[in-house]
Amino acid sequence: MQEQEQEHERDTVDDIVDQWSRTRPELNSQPIALIGRLRRLNVRVDTALREYFAEHGLDSSEFDVLATLRRSGEPYELNARALLKSAMVTSGAITNRVDRLSAKGLVERNPCPNDRRAVLVRLTPAGKDLIDAAMPGHVRNEERILAALDPEERVQLDALLKKLLVAHGDTERL
Amino acid sequence: MQEQEQEHERDTVDDIVDQWSRTRPELNSQPIALIGRLRRLNVRVDTALREYFAEHGLDSSEFDVLATLRRSGEPYELNARALLKSAMVTSGAITNRVDRLSAKGLVERNPCPNDRRAVLVRLTPAGKDLIDAAMPGHVRNEERILAALDPEERVQLDALLKKLLVAHGDTERL
DNA sequence: AGAACTTATCTCAACGTTCAGATAATCAAC
DNA sequence: GTTGATTATCTGAACGTTGAGATAAGTTCT
Numbered sequence: 001m002q003e004q005e006q007e008h009e010r011d012t013v014d015d016i017v018d019q020w021s022r023t024r025p026e027l028n029s030q031p032i033a034l035i036g037r038l039r040r041l042n043v044r045v046d047t048a049l050r051e052y053f054a055e056h057g058l059d060s061s062e063f064d065v066l067a068t069l070r071r072s073g074e075p076y077e078l079n080a081r082a083l084l085k086s087a088m089v090t091s092g093a094i095t096n097r098v099d100r101l102s103a104k105g106l107v108e109r110n111p112c113p114n115d116r117r118a119v120l121v122r123l124t125p126a127g128k129d130l131i132d133a134a135m136p137g138h139v140r141n142e143e144r145i146l147a148a149l150d151p152e153e154r155v156q157l158d159a160l161l162k163k164l165l166v167a168h169g170d171t172e173r174l
Numbered sequence: 175m176q177e178q179e180q181e182h183e184r185d186t187v188d189d190i191v192d193q194w195s196r197t198r199p200e201l202n203s204q205p206i207a208l209i210g211r212l213r214r215l216n217v218r219v220d221t222a223l224r225e226y227f228a229e230h231g232l233d234s235s236e237f238d239v240l241a242t243l244r245r246s247g248e249p250y251e252l253n254a255r256a257l258l259k260s261a262m263v264t265s266g267a268i269t270n271r272v273d274r275l276s277a278k279g280l281v282e283r284n285p286c287p288n289d290r291r292a293v294l295v296r297l298t299p300a301g302k303d304l305i306d307a308a309m310p311g312h313v314r315n316e317e318r319i320l321a322a323l324d325p326e327e328r329v330q331l332d333a334l335l336k337k338l339l340v341a342h343g344d345t346e347r348l
Numbered sequence: 349a350g351a352a353c354t355t356a357t358c359t360c361a362a363c364g365t366t367c368a369g370a371t372a373a374t375c376a377a378c
Numbered sequence: 379g380t381t382g383a384t385t386a387t388c389t390g391a392a393c394g395t396t397g398a399g400a401t402a403a404g405t406t407c408t
Contacts, residue, residue: 011339015348016260019245027309031316034328035219037335042216043262044342045209061364071193080387086190088217093365095388100364117373117386135201142205148341149334154208157334160327161211165185167322168218174189235394254357267395269358274394291356291403 013037045145052141056134061087063138065097066106066131069123076123079112083121085172106130187211219319226315230308235261237312239271240280240305243297250297253286257295259346280304 013036017029046060053063068086069076084094098121101107106127112118123131146154165171187210191203220234227237242260243250258268272295275281280301286292297305320328339345 008336009340009345011336012344012346012348013336013339016245019247019348023245023247024306024309027313028317030328030332031313031320034320034332034335035223035316037332037339038212038216038219040262040344041335041339041342042212044339044344045212048342049209059364071190071197073193073197081385088214089364090366091387092367092389096364112386115374115386117371119387132198135198139201139205142209143202145342146205146208146338148337153334153337154204156330158204158208158211160323160331160334161208161215162182162185162187163322163327164320165187165211165215165218166183168215168222168319170186170214170218171183172186174186174193233394255355263394264396265357266359266397270394286356289356289404291401293357 011037013040048141048145049138052138053134055137056130058130058134061089061093061097062101062106063131063134065094065101065121066123066127067135067138069107069121070128070131070135076128077110077120079118079120081118082174086174101127185211187214222315222319223312226312227308229311230304232304232308235263235267235271236275236280237305237308239268239275239295240297240301241309241312243281243295244302244305244309250302251284251294253292253294255292256348260348275301 013033016036017033020027020029020032050060053060056063058066064087065083068083069078072078072082080091080094080098083098084091087094087097098107098109102109105124107121108124110120110122112120149157187207190210191207194201194203194206223237224234227234230237232240238261239257242257243252246252246256254265254268254272257272258265261268261271272281272283272293276283279298281295282298284294284296286294323331
């Protein structure tokens with residue numbers, strides 16, 4: 001079997017690890033557990049974020065585009081390339097997202113004066129109002145998601161995740 | 175601006191946090207950073223796992239089903255309900271996955287003797303051989319993904335993720 | 349037994365993404 | 379300046395998931 005922390009509740013990954021140690025005990029179960037937890041937590045977090053975005057009539061991908069434009073500062077305008085790098089999706093996905101947001105009147109496409117290949121996507125006033133109204137609640141929602149950790153634990157977790165991200169090359173300048 | 179750890183490389187989320195503190199400085203940036211890192215890391219990990227699965231002719235969802243059946247122990251057989259809970263997807267997704275794996279000859283559907291509504295999905299010998307051959311490399315791949323953390327840091331990260339998972343109710347018995 | 353409810357799985361349309369490829373513009377080098 | 383390579387975006391088919399609903403079987407209550 002596997003050593004368990006007696007004083008804490010078991011999670012689903014504990015069971016998964018137990019199953020592996022019964023059936024393939026020679027496999028190193030620590031990375032299975034750690035990456036399993038990372039992925040399962042991500043699903044839970046996704047769900048919690050999506051529920052909040054839906055209150056504002058948005059899905060996660062739309063919220064992400066609006067937030068990226070908003071945090072870029074005035075004039076709240078970026079080209080598609082910047083949006084796809086920030087979102088870690090393909091160019092086709094950005095085309096579709098901008099199409100949808102544009103149909104909702106939250107962003108508009110403008111030709112880029114310097115580069116006629118490029119398109120500048122800009123928040124409309126309605127888009128800015130929406131994301132400005134939604135952000136404080138979004139952050140409160142994120143705080144709620146992390147509520148189980150005390151301040152020191154949050155700093156620890158953030159540092160560990162960052163260390164892995166740096167190792168994986170997630171260091172592009174925006 | 176934001177306090178930075180001077181001795182470590184910056185990651186993309188550091189830039190995102192800087193942008194927010196310039197344009198909406200009153201927002202609490204810690205949860206933005208932490209959840210942003212969790213989600214970005216998950217994308218990187220997904221990609222790294224998928225690349226390995228592809229070497230064995232599988233995608234992530236197929237690997238997940240085979241691994242779930244394998245770790246359940248002999249006779250490597252579960253009903254669809256158990257598979258969807260483990261994978262955190264809907265029943266329709268499991269139907270499709272089992273269809274695909276069945277077409278590849280890696281699993282087979284059998285009627286459940288006790289409950290005629292239920293279907294038992296079982297690894298075929300070919301399916302068992304494939305997942306048994308793939309697991310050691312998969313674990314080595316996961317170890318590589320985590321290579322930037324020393325043993326103590328891995329234990330810390332695992333404990334923090336587990337704490338959040340328990341708080342979010344990821345505690346179903348398998 | 350019969351009715352009402354729950355559970356297990358499958359079906360199918362809608363949707364968003366990826367992947368490959370098309371188009372068009374810019375840049376580099378000769 | 380023209381050729382060739384690169385960059386920016388869009389297009390469209392293929393794919394997997396979701397969500398709602400259908401079917402069928404098991405369960406509970408009277």
